[in-house]
Amino acid sequence: MAVAALVGLVASLPNGLGVATVLGVACLAGLLLAALVLVVRTDRGPSALADIQAPERSPIAELRVARAMGVGVGFVQDDGSLSTPSPTLTAMAGPWNGPLDWWLAVLSQVRMPTPRTCKLCGGGERAGLLRLDMDTPRGVRRVYQLNLHGHAHEFHDVDGSLLLVRDMTVTSVSEENLRRLNEEMTVARDQALAASRAKSAFLANMSHELRTPLNAVIGYSEMLLEGLEQDTLSPGSTKQDLGRIRSSGMHLLDLISDVLDLSKVEAGKLELNPERFEVRDLAREAMAIAKPMARNNRNRVELDCPADVGSMVADPIRVRQVLFNLLSNACKFTERGRIQLSVRRLAGGTEDQICFRVADTGIGMDETQRRRLYEPFYQADTSSTRVHGGSGLGLAISRLLIQEMGGHIELQSEPGKGSTFTIILPAKAQCAASTLSA
Numbered sequence: 001m002a003v004a005a006l007v008g009l010v011a012s013l014p015n016g017l018g019v020a021t022v023l024g025v026a027c028l029a030g031l032l033l034a035a036l037v038l039v040v041r042t043d044r045g046p047s048a049l050a051d052i053q054a055p056e057r058s059p060i061a062e063l064r065v066a067r068a069m070g071v072g073v074g075f076v077q078d079d080g081s082l083s084t085p086s087p088t089l090t091a092m093a094g095p096w097n098g099p100l101d102w103w104l105a106v107l108s109q110v111r112m113p114t115p116r117t118c119k120l121c122g123g124g125e126r127a128g129l130l131r132l133d134m135d136t137p138r139g140v141r142r143v144y145q146l147n148l149h150g151h152a153h154e155f156h157d158v159d160g161s162l163l164l165v166r167d168m169t170v171t172s173v174s175e176e177n178l179r180r181l182n183e184e185m186t187v188a189r190d191q192a193l194a195a196s197r198a199k200s201a202f203l204a205n206m207s208h209e210l211r212t213p214l215n216a217v218i219g220y221s222e223m224l225l226e227g228l229e230q231d232t233l234s235p236g237s238t239k240q241d242l243g244r245i246r247s248s249g250m251h252l253l254d255l256i257s258d259v260l261d262l263s264k265v266e267a268g269k270l271e272l273n274p275e276r277f278e279v280r281d282l283a284r285e286a287m288a289i290a291k292p293m294a295r296n297n298r299n300r301v302e303l304d305c306p307a308d309v310g311s312m313v314a315d316p317i318r319v320r321q322v323l324f325n326l327l328s329n330a331c332k333f334t335e336r337g338r339i340q341l342s343v344r345r346l347a348g349g350t351e352d353q354i355c356f357r358v359a360d361t362g363i364g365m366d367e368t369q370r371r372r373l374y375e376p377f378y379q380a381d382t383s384s385t386r387v388h389g390g391s392g393l394g395l396a397i398s399r400l401l402i403q404e405m406g407g408h409i410e411l412q413s414e415p416g417k418g419s420t421f422t423i424i425l426p427a428k429a430q431c432a433a434s435t436l437s438a
């Protein structure tokens, strides 16, 4: 271009100026330019040299850094195959018998990013971040982070997209453990808060529950004293008042026994006294206690217990207590309905078991109520306390007692359709095995 312009310039010059003069000027300009370039390069000295080499040095340095940081390096070709795995990547792929088998396992689990057009060569390059959670052929869990960086033209002698692989197993597992711990702590905190709220509610309920019978005891005994002093007592009213004092006292005793039972079982200090007893006799006794309660709400009670159900070894007082609580609940939460206690011996399995089932046709419970049922002091409907009484301890104690005897309790219930509690107990309680003969 410059030469052509020069020739054009020469051609357009007036005849008075010679071609030699023009060429001379051009040569001088050329010499000046060359001198300028030389000065600039000489001024920059060795740093200019370093600049020229930097593009070659950089990928090598990066590879070293990758290796030092435990990052595996390889190249993913257009056909999806892996080439030139670095020693770190080869070591990572050890459990798969090397990088090629490892790569096949990787491809069976993840989809590679679709190729995009490389700005430098126009070919298809892959880029993207993938997380891989897989098992080694021996079933050991491994978590990898695959980072595809597109074509790496700075590595002159390799084709394909640059792949960086990090083994994230330790980090991932610790993160997961931390997350789980956090969740567990949140649940524990929520449970502690719920328990504390339930205890506050319980104290409020308890003060009501305790005051009512205590006031009755104090009130009726004062009336009796007054009557004695004024000589106005009749045998009939005295008997009635004494009866009220007695039943209030019994009620208080029940309440206190429940609280004590619960704290004893929770502290692992409850002693069971197992003995052999006839299951049918015990079921009949429980029914006899429940009958008066059933009458209050005009319920019909039935016992369904085969004569040959036989005997069992357990603490009869505790089994009766559990049955009584279930039957009393059924009576409390059912009106003009049917309450049935059925008893069966479940033979044939690995263990001889006794199944008690208390079914009612009462108000039933929804899912939330069913879930919280065995929490101490829980009552499905706080307003029901006033109607039905109780302190919300019966089921908490019952379940703990059943578990102590090696059994379990289940519930089927639907609002408005009634409830069925099923208890399964070993026919020979574990705690009795060493002390009692079969």
Ligand SMILES: Nc1ncnc2c1ncn2[C@@H]1O[C@H](COP(=O)(O)OP(=O)(O)OP(=O)(O)O)[C@@H](O)[C@H]1O
Binding pocket: 258, 325, 329, 330, 333, 360, 362, 363, 364, 365, 373, 378, 379, 380, 381, 384, 389, 390, 391, 392, 393, 394, 395, 396, 419
């Ligand atoms: N058969 C049932 N039908 C409907 N709700 C029930 C039944 N059994 C229990 N519940 C619900 O579960 C709650 C807890 O029962 P639990 O026996 O533990 O306490 P409670 O009967 O209220 O008091 P306590 O047994 O200590 O005198 C009850 O208050 C009631 O809301």
Ligand SMILES: [Mg+2]
Binding pocket: 325, 328, 329, 390, 393, 394, 395
């Ligand atoms: Mg109860």
